[in-house]
Amino acid sequence: MKKNEIEIASKNIHEMMEKGKLKKRAVTEGTELEIMTREHPRWDEFCDRLEGPEGCNFRQDENGKWIWDCDNDQSLAIAILEKMGAIDIPDSLEYFEEHGGYCDCEILMNVDREEE
Numbered sequence: 744m745k746k747n748e749i750e751i752a753s754k755n756i757h758e759m760m761e762k763g764k765l766k767k768r769a770v771t772e773g774t775e776l777e778i779m780t781r782e783h784p785r786w787d788e789f790c791d792r793l794e795g796p797e798g799c800n801f802r803q804d805e806n807g808k809w810i811w812d813c814d815n816d817q818s819l820a821i822a823i824l825e826k827m828g829a830i831d832i833p834d835s836l837e838y839f840e841e842h843g844g845y846c847d848c849e850i851l852m853n854v855d856r857e858e859e
């Protein structure tokens with residue numbers, strides 16, 4: 744995803760959260776919002792997507808050094824959680840921060856690996 748697309752996606756999410764649309768839509772669909780934690784059944788799917796081209800896009804450069812994209816915020820994680828649906832995004836971000844995930848790559852490096 745290009746940087747400006749990410750900015751648009753996270754801007755839309757913030758606008759939707761302000762207007763309370765995320766919660767209202769979930770109630771309409773009869774779905775409970777869930778917090779994305781390591782115990783969530785879709786945690787591995789979330790991490791795979793955050794690691795891949797949709798997220799940080801972890802890859803090796805020509806010298807074999809690992810490189811990835813991160814804007815020092817949680818915009819990639821927010822965009823993925825929004826696409827996954829029925830996730831309580833503000834509470835999930837709070838959980839990530841409690842476990843050292845202050846930006847997208849830290850979610851993978853700190854939150855996902857904390858207990859390994």
Ligand SMILES: [Zn+2]
Pocket residue numbers: 813814815816846847848849
């Ligand atoms: Zn980062």
